[in-house]
Amino acid sequence: MNAMTRRIIVGTAAASMALSLTACGGQDSSSSNSGGSQTVGLLLPERASSTRYESFDKPQIAAAITGLCTKCKLDYANAEGSEQTQKQQFDDMVSKGTKVIILDPVNGKGTASWVQEAKAKGTKVISYDRLASGDVTAYVGYDSERAGELQGQALLDALKDKASSANVVMINGAAADPNAAQFKAGAHKVLDGKVNKIVYEQSGEWKPELAAQKMTEAIQRLGKDGFQAVYAANDGMAASIIGVLQSAGIKVPVGGQDASLDAIRRVISGEQAYTVYKPFRQETDAAANLAVYLLKGLDVTSVATTVTISDGTRIPSTLLSPVVVTKQNVADTVIAGGLYKVSDICNDKYAEACSSAGLK
Template sequence: MGRLSGYVTVETTSLHKTALRNVAPQRIRGCPVGRRLAGVCVLLLMSLPACGQGGRQPGGELGAVGDVREGFTVGLLLPDEGPDRPLFTRALASLCPRCHVQYANAAGDRARQGRQIGRMLADGVRVLVLGAVDPGAAAPWVARAKLSGAKVVAYDRLANGPVDAYVATDPARVGREQALALLGAMKATGPVVLLNGPAADPYAATVKRAMHAVLDGRVTIGWERDLARPDEAAREVAAAVAALGGASKVAGVCCASDTVVEALAAEMARAGMAGVPLIGHGGRPAAPGWARAGTQTATVRPDVAAEATAAARLAVEVAGGRTVYGTAVVSNGTTVSIPAVLVPPAVVTKGPARGAPAPGSARGQGTRSH
């Protein structure tokens, strides 16, 4: 969706002059109307460029809502508590020392997040970094923010609506790494169980496509479900075991979220599936420990520090009205050509994390439930 700058520039060219000369002169009370209109039009055309510059800040960019030199407020709206807030605050301070972060945590409540967005807009916040509780339902709130003159950076989850930019862990890389981890861990041939994220979530859909690009033709997918809620996972594993003829028939399980891995591992143990590869995603704080202990074979986790740093940069760029560049261009179903920064994930197994930064480095700090 294109953005209107609110400025109009018109040049007086030879074409304008020719058109003005061709105005048929008529007389009203002895005055040539054509010449009078021509004079008025020329004055209007000459004045328009000056009017177009009237609302522009000296040295600022068209469409700017904040100035790094003076500082501005960035609204950070997250779906739940995690490590993102301090990482984002620190990154923003390094880019804009006078900027301030106004934080809101929705605690997983979609309606609560809507109210939080409304309050921030009422407070005059004009840059929002939005980690949507429900990306599909966020469009009305994003549209309201845009009508209020605010800029919106979608964070971690691609919200619907006219967002200005997007940052997240690369979902295609996540799906590919999950599939490769599953193939590498499988000890036997046989059907696998895939438990994907919500069908309406564009991120989950991309992860799913990337997994299939690796797995299709190499393994048999015996049971696959798109889960609307993570708590459905354990029940689906039990149903898969029954449908496939017993626990010994399942060669591996891949789950879209680490939030259910503990319950899923317990269900697999009850079903006699101890030792069957279990691959997760999201990097819940306990997940790396589970992976290294063998409860979970592997997890594909985000680099939260890199995401937060990229989000801070995008917030400063959209606030200044500058053209935003990313590593990709995405669509959320309502808006096309959204500039996106897609951060590579890391794979945690019993060995060192593949793709992760060195221990103790700033990058890679933090984990989050996805």
């Protein structure tokens, strides 16, 4: 799926404020509705390779919706990585009369018929975090190609003056995830021509165990000295890759994405070079705001900050900017942003590393 975006209308903060005020002010207009008309469906893709969905996305979206519409309800399901399971969950919500579904698809390329069938029955779909195919009503996510660029640059920064002679292993995300393709494209945009060569590149499918298998294969093919850095598309895969490297006695920079708690600890200890932080509250609040807007029958184009063009369809969108997290800026990013407290990160095992990094 090819998608491009352009900036229009207003900034995110202004849009969010306008939407929140309108949604709260119009709350009484939905009080006479019943059943699915007051329900927002939330479908998240998995929980095995990333802790973010259960720890942040679901509870924050639920809280934001309740804050905007006290009589609204959230109907939630997790697909556990199965496209078939998610399709059944989606169909169940549509059959119950759910008017708005926030969908983070397992396979973004396979949802066009879902969206069309839902639309015919009066259900609107907000594509969340990953762009779903089809005529979705709105899209909320992060600039995925920019995230890939940040990953690539952070890997170059970790290699320092060795970058131009470095061979790099790349373990990408799932082939069915359009975001993964954009992460990959962004990383290549930065790395190609700046490192010696990408010597091994495979998909880890967002599965830590598969990423470990691919890393093992790369070592077998290339030898322990055949590469100087590893790009991992997310933190779950980075964790398993680092485990394989440590078992083989190899120490090279490895990066990830998602700012999971275990990844932040690895960054602090020097096991992981960086992660990419997507301030989840910005994304969850934007999705909740759009959902309540749609429940009230309001036009989301007035508060969208971007248009995403996908397969010729113009989708009102809000795209947000990710941030690289390294040992040097943990305090200024995930701690200052309220994602974690120092006490969350600095347990006994990481106390010395935290002290060295100035976290107290």
